[in-house]
Amino acid sequence: MRKLIERQRNILDFTLSSLLRRKGKNSALLLVYTGTIFILASVLFLTGALRREAALVLEAAPDIVVQRTMAGRYQPIPLAYAEEIGRIRGVASVWPRLWGYHYDAAFRANYTLMAQVESPPERGTIRIGSGISRMRGARRGDIIALPGHDGQSRSFTVGQVLDHRSQLLSSDLMLLSEKDYRDFSGFPTDRATDLAVRVRNPREQSTVAEKISRMYPDTRPIMRTEILRTYDAVFGWRSGVVMLSFCGAALAFGIFAWDKATGLSAEERKEIGILKAVGWETSDILLMKGWEGMVISLTAFLGGILLAYAHVFLASSILFAPVLKGWSILYPEFRLSPLLDVGQLATLFFLTVVPYTVTTIVPSWRIATVDPDSVMR
Amino acid sequence: MAMAIRFPITILAMALILFAAPPLSAGFTPAKVGAKDKCPVCGMFVAKYPDFVAQVRFRDGSTFYFDGAKDMFKFYLDPSRYLPGRKVADIVAAFVTSYYDLVMVDAISAWYVVGSDVYGPMGRELIPFAREAEAREFLKDHKGKRIVRFREVTPAVLRPLD
Numbered sequence: 001m002r003k004l005i006e007r008q009r010n011i012l013d014f015t016l017s018s019l020l021r022r023k024g025k026n027s028a029l030l031l032v033y034t035g036t037i038f039i040l041a042s043v044l045f046l047t048g049a050l051r052r053e054a055a056l057v058l059e060a061a062p063d064i065v066v067q068r069t070m071a072g073r074y075q076p077i078p079l080a081y082a083e084e085i086g087r088i089r090g091v092a093s094v095w096p097r098l099w100g101y102h103y104d105a106a107f108r109a110n111y112t113l114m115a116q117v118e119s120p121p122e123r124g125t126i127r128i129g130s131g132i133s134r135m136r137g138a139r140r141g142d143i144i145a146l147p148g149h150d151g152q153s154r155s156f157t158v159g160q161v162l163d164h165r166s167q168l169l170s171s172d173l174m175l176l177s178e179k180d181y182r183d184f185s186g187f188p189t190d191r192a193t194d195l196a197v198r199v200r201n202p203r204e205q206s207t208v209a210e211k212i213s214r215m216y217p218d219t220r221p222i223m224r225t226e227i228l229r230t231y232d233a234v235f236g237w238r239s240g241v242v243m244l245s246f247c248g249a250a251l252a253f254g255i256f257a258w259d260k261a262t263g264l265s266a267e268e269r270k271e272i273g274i275l276k277a278v279g280w281e282t283s284d285i286l287l288m289k290g291w292e293g294m295v296i297s298l299t300a301f302l303g304g305i306l307l308a309y310a311h312v313f314l315a316s317s318i319l320f321a322p323v324l325k326g327w328s329i330l331y332p333e334f335r336l337s338p339l340l341d342v343g344q345l346a347t348l349f350f351l352t353v354v355p356y357t358v359t360t361i362v363p364s365w366r367i368a369t370v371d372p373d374s375v376m377r
Numbered sequence: 378m379a380m381a382i383r384f385p386i387t388i389l390a391m392a393l394i395l396f397a398a399p400p401l402s403a404g405f406t407p408a409k410v411g412a413k414d415k416c417p418v419c420g421m422f423v424a425k426y427p428d429f430v431a432q433v434r435f436r437d438g439s440t441f442y443f444d445g446a447k448d449m450f451k452f453y454l455d456p457s458r459y460l461p462g463r464k465v466a467d468i469v470a471a472f473v474t475s476y477y478d479l480v481m482v483d484a485i486s487a488w489y490v491v492g493s494d495v496y497g498p499m500g501r502e503l504i505p506f507a508r509e510a511e512a513r514e515f516l517k518d519h520k521g522k523r524i525v526r527f528r529e530v531t532p533a534v535l536r537p538l539d
Binding site: 090092200201202203204207211 | 511
């Protein structure tokens with residue numbers, strides 16, 4: 001056993017010094033390799049994290065959202081609709097939601113303002129998302145002044161900075177009491193932005209939605225499954241764009257790796273020939289080549305993963321930002337909650353490290369079985 | 378003394394009305410399905426289909442769960458076929474899951490809609506409701522054929538559902 005480990009150690013030792021001897025070529029390979037893994041892992045991390053954010057959104061999403069439209073545009077919905085909808089069989093509860101956007105010209109950012117129904121903040125106080133807190137440097141107890149619908153400024157005391165699991169959701173959020181919200185936005189007292197409906201039996205959702213649109217033809221009920229599909233399409237499309245741009249890079253790497261791995265240079269052939277001449281066995285040479293491939297690809301793999309992690313979760317995916325945040329450029333900076341999926345990492349590993357190691361061994365084996373004399377000549 | 382006994386019962390009755398709890402099978406409350414409980418009729422794990430669970434309680438306290446009212450009726454009409462030695466006379470309570478609120482309601486007083494477009498884990502089902510008005514509305518919305526009560530369910534009613 002000890003002898004076996006000793007043998008592996010010696011061969012690894014030799015491999016490393018042989019790699020160092022060809023510094024230029026190997027570091028170029030390592031760089032390209034790391035870059036490819038970095039991009040691929042970034043895409044994987046990002047899509048994984050976005051999907052999780054979407055799941056968190058849906059966890060809190062109502063079964064049906066009822067919006068009112070007029071000439072195809074959203075309109076505030078009368079609160080009287082809520083009562084009637086609540087009477088539909090199968091509806092467990094209906095609650096009106098009050099929310100909207102506010103453009104902050106001073107910071108050039110869009111906020112989502114929402115009236116909180118359950119345990120609302122006291123009048124005159126607000127709860128703000130971490131993105132707003134960061135951007136405006138506002139902490140608990142500070143005062144934020146915002147111009148209301150009538151142009152008059154209203155000041156609110158920050159009661160709490162929201163620390164939510166999903167930053168994408170709460171980053172730009174401002175929570176007010178209902179009275180404050182109506183006063184600030186000029187929303188009529190008998191209207192709400194939309195209605196959230198809870199249906200106890202998921203099988204009954206589409207029937208309830210149908211009844212709502214029959215009852216109020218000017219409304220548009222949106223079911224949870226539709227929300228899910230939209231999110232999936234949005235995130236899927238975005239990761240698709242990133243994936244496409246990555247494909248070129250992956251192909252280039254593929255060609256590069258294939259070239260490097262299959263066609264051994266004259267120098268490497270000679271090295272193998274000499275090793276055989278001094279008494280190395282074919283298995284030793286294969287072992288050495290195997291170690292070589294493993295050293296390069298493992299280094300590239302770990303380096304790429306670490307870089308991608310820092311890129312996605314610490315630097316907010318700056319490289320992909322133009323593609324990913326296309327839907328709202330005014331969005332305050334957000335950070336995705338870190339998420340490492342073992343399955344994802346394993347997929348990446350088997351798609352890069354394993355094939356690379358294998359491709360380096362095959363050509364070496366072909367040369368190592370040839371007579372050293374003919375290789376060296 | 379009589380008043381002292383009646384008073385808590387009134388409160389209990391009021392509480393039942395307040396929480397819209399269904400009338401219970403003679404004071405029994407529905408038990409919770411365990412992850413390992415299997416339907417004696419079809420052999421499937423019942424906990425996977427919480428929206429359709431039905432249950433039958435025997436005098437000795439043992440409870441059996443079904444993945445739908447249909448299987449519960451099959452069992453009820455001929456218990457010894459599925460569990461040798463069990464008799465209808467020993468059944469003290471039965472509960473089904475009402476469609477709209479997904480809560481356990483008394484199976485004896487429930488209303489069932491047959492022939493609707495709502496399918497359970499075992500295909501065509503008898504869909505249970507606590508109130509008649511619910512059953513009527515469901516019948517209209519989901520193209521149901523007719524409404525039956527517990528005592529009206531016979532093998533002839535169940536046959537077209539298989």
